[in-house]
Amino acid sequence: MKQTLLAIFLLLPLLTQAQLNESFSDGNFTQSPSWVGNTDGFIVNQQNQLQSNGPAVTGTILQLATPCQAVAGTTWEFWANLKLATSARNYVDVFLVSDAEDLHNTNTSGYFVRIGGTADEVSLFRKDAGKTAVNIINGEDQTTGSSNNGVRVRVTRSEDYVWELATDMTGTGDSFVNQGATTDATYKRSGYFGLLLHYSSANNQHFYFDDFTITDTEPPVPEEPQTVSQQELTLRFHGPLQEETAQQETNYTLNGGAKPVIAELLEPETVRLVFSQNFNTGNNRLTIASLSDIYGNALPFPVEVAFTFSPPAVLPGYNELLVTEIMAREAPAVGLPPQEYIELYNPTNKVLTLQGIHYSDATATTTLPNVQLQPGEYAVVVPNSQVADFSQFGRVIGISNFPSLNNSRELLQLRQPNGSLIYAVSYSDTWYKNNSKSNGGWSLEMIDVSNPCAGVENWAASVDPRGGTPAQANSVATSNPDNTAPVLLSTVAIAPDRLLLHFNEPLDSVQAANVTHYKIDPAVSIINVEVQAPLFTEITLQLSEQLQERRQYTLVATGLTDCTGNLSGALEATFALPSAPEPGDVVINEVLFNPRPNGADFVELVNRSDKYIDMKNWQLANISNDSIADMRSVATANYVLEPGQYVLLTSSPENVKMNYPAARKEVFLSMSSLPSYPDAAGAVVVLQPDGLAADRFSYDEDMHFELIDDVNGVSLERIRPEGATTASNFHSAASTVGYATPGYRNSQSQENIQAQQKFQVAPKVFSPDADGYEDFTTINYSSSQAGLVANITIFDTQGREVRKLARNELLASDGFFQWDGLRQDGTKAAIGYYLLYIELFDLNGQMSVYKEKVVVGGRL
Incomplete structure (x- = not known):
């Protein structure tokens, strides 16, 4: 290509004088301009005309060609006389436009005027490489049928590639007759003008030519630029350009201001422009000024050409295609069609292709169709059957096998055809931050699409009255940047x-x-x-x-x-490395089975061992028909309890925190649901991963302190962590803490008291007022003798029986009984001294009697 350009540029001094003006007045055709081809087959006769003089052999073909780049905005004119009877074997093709010097080569392309032929006419043809020529302007038949066919021919081609053919059969140029017009822009470049003669033996000297003129007075006309990349384009003109002006960067202006950093003439009529900034996606304009063609025709004023740019569609990379809206629970519908959907968004300045992208949830995968997303464009993805219902909202992409969305929790992924991750989001119903909207009909929307890495902090329930904004900017959209480091x-x-x-x-x-x-x-x-x-x-x-x-x-x-x-x-x-649990390591520490109206149950556990215990795969259950039932998973992920650490299990952490503001939410472990725990009575069972029961607590509403008027919202708390999980080791939570202590030390908790003798009372003075301070007393016992049975009766100072606290209770080696200060009839004992009368029987029936004093205190 460089050699071709060099050859053309060497000809510029000649071409700029005149495109072509050959009258053969100098008596030769080898100079000014130079003709090449079968030069020995032509002469300039005494009339200064070009005359054929080839061999007298039938089927001879002669050709002459001269360089010429004129191709549009051009007029070709010449005189010819075929002093012969034209026929299929006797005619001339005058090539106006040719891409090759060898006009006879079957692969040559261009346009020519044929004089003669079977129809004895003057017509315009187009020649395509390797194909038979096509008649594009069919001249009048039988106009060259005599033995003296003098004709002057004029052909014009406009800047819009409209061809016109005219002939003057007088040869004077005064009586041109229009032969027709057509539009043909197949070939927009030319290298040569020339003659191609076909004759039989008797006609070798009967072709005469004169007055070849090719004129181009039109300034260069640009075509629509063709973009090569986001910053490069090629600009083609209707004719060859002057190199100096074509390569001057200041002659081009993009979108009113930007100049190219490179302006390079690739071919005589083609300029390469490279800019330092990207083209606008969509409409652009290029202003061109001060250009000239090789014939000296200059642009009289700046010309503006418009072009559009669409970046090539590419597969999105990581976070270059986002899920920005999720309708997981579509019913009851608020205003949108009752259909699950996801919304996709292109946050880049690229055109993205979705072809072959895999969209999946935890159990299903589907493939997105061959569609494109423009920069900043939203699209809603729905099943094929729902496309029509959603088309009113914007761009809709229908897919088959739409993965069903879970209402409460789901991991969604977008991956390239090769499996590379594009985007992933794991949403849950807590992301709505609105209990009523999480019940259905409202979508989850991303708040800031420029912050795709954020989780729950960057999502919220839609506030659009329809319940969502499919294929549109989100209703909750606002700036929500991530300026904090990971935790x-x-x-x-x-x-x-x-x-x-x-x-x-x-x-x-x-x-x-x-x-x-x-x-x-x-x-x-x-x-x-x-x-x-x-x-x-x-x-x-x-x-x-x-x-x-x-x-x-x-x-x-x-x-x-x-x-x-x-x-x-x-x-x-x-x-720490978790240890295998044993029954009794983790025990039930607090239970709320009768919550306040619209409240939530909870079960609190405590690790009373010296082990680190992982709660993954533990279960919470109840008892039904004397069997463990209604088992619910506590945690599917690792959750390690340190020694002495609490964990509170509930299906509604927000509800518990609302009802008990002092609750330590950091030790809450949310469960999708708890087993059924009736208000009247039931059993809480905690199961280890190995299936063994870690602990079991049978509760009854009668276990509550009887002087509490309303036990709704009052938890039962474990008194002694090391004690057995029995009714005697639980007490109603104190009023001073709001009747529950979720996540922190129980209000009624006591340190384990080791009795120094058979029986020891602590505290000696207590006040049964549910204020969390010494609300009850304990009768602690310790004995190395097995099989002891105890009776405990409480008397006032007058010797009257107040309450039978224990009857025929079989004692463990150590433990305690509690008295909450209530009489046998459930009324509160009066302030004052009381006697604990304890009868102890051994296996032989021998009885021992113990007496202890205790004081019931209170406000006077």
Whole structure:
């Protein structure tokens, strides 16, 4: 191409004088201009005409050609005389436009005027490489049928590629007759003008030509630019350009201001322009000024050409295609069609293709169709059968096998055809932040689409009156940037040599996989780090050695960044290797089975062992027909209880916190639902992963302190953590704490008292007023003798029986009885002294009697 351009540019001095003006007055055709081809087959005769003089052989073909680039906005004119009877073997093709010097080559393309032929006419043809020529303007037949066919021919081609053919059969140029017109823009470049003669032996000297003129007085006309990339285009003109003006960057202006950094003449009529800024997606304009063609025709004023740019569609990368709205619970419908849907959004400046992208939930996967999303465009995805119902809202994408969305919790993923992750979101019904809207008809909407890594903080229930905004900007849209560093939520030893770290937001997965970011004390080496896809909120650390049980370790993670780029400082967490549980390690510490109206039940557990115990795969149950029933999973993920730690199980943490503001929500463990615990009586059963019952508590509403007027919302609390899970070891929570202590030390909790003798009363003075301070007294006992049976009767100072506290109770080796200050009839005992009369029987029937004093106190 460079050699071709060089040859053309060497001809510019000649071409700029005149496109072509050849009258053969100089007596030759080898100079000014130079003709090439069968030069020995032509002469310039005494009349200064070009005359054929080839061999007298039938079937001879002669050709002459001269360089010429005129192609549009051009007039071709010449005189010819075929002093012969034209026929299928005797005619001439005058090539106006040719891409090759060899006009006879079957692969040559261009346009020519044929004089003669079977129809004895003057017509315009188009020649396509390797094909038979096509007549595009059919001249009048039998106009060249005599033996002296002098004719002057004029052909014009406008800048819009409209051809016109005219002939003057007088040859004077004064009587042109129009032969027709047509539009043909097949070929927009030319290299040569020339003659191609066909004759029989008797006609070798009977072709005469003169007055060849080719004129182009039109300034260069640009076509619509063709974009090559986001910053490069090619600009083609209807004729060859002057190199100097074509390559002047200041002659071009993009969209009113930008100049190209490169202006390069690729071909005589084609300019390459490269800009430092991207084209606008959609409409653009290019202003062109001061250009000239090689014939000296200059643009008289700036010309503006418009073009559109659509970036090539590409597959989205990570977070380049987002799920920005989720209708998981479509009924009862508010204003939208009752159909589950997701909304997709293109946050990039690219055109995205969705072809082959896999959309999946936990159980099903479907493939998106071959559609494109423009930059900033939303689209709603629904089953094919629902496309018509959603078309009123905007762009709709219908798919088959639409994965059904869970109402409460679901992981959604978008992946490239090769499996690479594009986007993932794990939503839950807590993301609505509105209990009524979570019941159906309202969508979840992303708040800030420029913050796709955020979870619950960047989602909320739609506030649009229709219940959602499918295929439209979200109703909750506002700026909600992530300016905070990631937080380490938990560190759990999931195996003796593996740790699982859980963070509050997605991490930069490449950076987080570097082992140098983590240290353990006491020192344990980390040999591998794996960031868990698709959410990148969990990290697994592989250790070089096994951890020891009942030993606390400290992990420090430093220099981690979230996917937004926020850098963390030192993140510290303690952990230990969980031990296998045994029944009685984790026990029931508090139960609310009769909540306030519209309240929620809860069960609180406490780890009273010295072990670290993982609650994963534990279950909560009840008793039905004397069998364990209605089992519900406590936790499907790791949740480690430290020694002495509480955990509160409920299906509605927000409700519990609302009713008991002092509750420690950080120890709440939310369950989808609790087993049924009736208000009157029932049983709470806690099951270990091995199926054994860790603890069991049979409750009854009569266990509540009888002086409490309304027991709704009053929990039963364990008195002594080390004591047995029996009615005597539970008491109503105190009024001073709001009648429950979810997540923290029980209001009625007592330290275990070891009786120094057979029986010991503590406290000696108590006030049964439900204020949480010494609301009852305990009769503690201890004995190494087995099989002892006790009776306990309470008398006032007058010797009158007040209450039978225990009758024929078989004693353990140690334990206690509690007296809540109530008489046998349920009324409160008067303030004053009381006598505890204790009868103890052994296996032989021998009786021992013990007497202890206690004082019932209170306000006077």
